[in-house]
Amino acid sequence: MDNVAVVVDDIEAAIAFFTELGMELEGEAQIEGVWADRTVGLDGVRSAIAMMRTPDGHGKLELTKFHTPAAITAGPSAPPPNTLGLHRVMFAVDDIDDTIARLRRHGAELLGEVAQYENTYRLCNLRGPAGIIVALAERIG
Incomplete structure (x- = not known):
């Protein structure tokens, strides 16, 4: 890719x-x-x-x-996470809490909350530029 x-x-x-x-x-x-x-x-x-x-x-x-031609919006301007098509982009980060705080200064909105998957990751989804969903993953285990 x-x-x-x-x-x-x-x-x-x-x-x-x-x-x-x-x-x-x-x-x-x-x-x-x-x-x-x-x-x-x-x-x-x-x-x-x-x-x-x-x-x-x-x-x-x-x-x-x-x-x-000008960009158009197909469907809701902030589609929910279960919308068909390209869903999100995920980034590995060292400190998820710090990253969320920094991205909020750029208009990011947390969807749901930070959740822990077993003893391996802390994960979350944010709404980013143009309404896209950006996921963050902090490896903890």
Whole structure:
């Protein structure tokens, strides 16, 4: 897998959010032209992208802000965790409580609560940029 793309309405806020999670901004670009239209399957594509890289360099998240055509919301703006389709992105963290506190400063909202799975993990789900669900996992065992 090369990357997972997330369409956002505020790319700078999304960059700040994922940087707070420890990701690094690899690069930014403006995307437009016939090749973009053909690739995406839309006419008149003009978008900004930011490629975020995990610290180990193995995972990437592409943040995309569509200027034209404008992004649309399909269904509820904050779909519940049992919605069909791409569900969430999970990040391993060293300190889940500290990470939650830092992400709240970027608008994250905790869904449910932090729960412990056996003696192995502390886990939670947060609502992040553009309403996506971001899961956190802290290994404890």
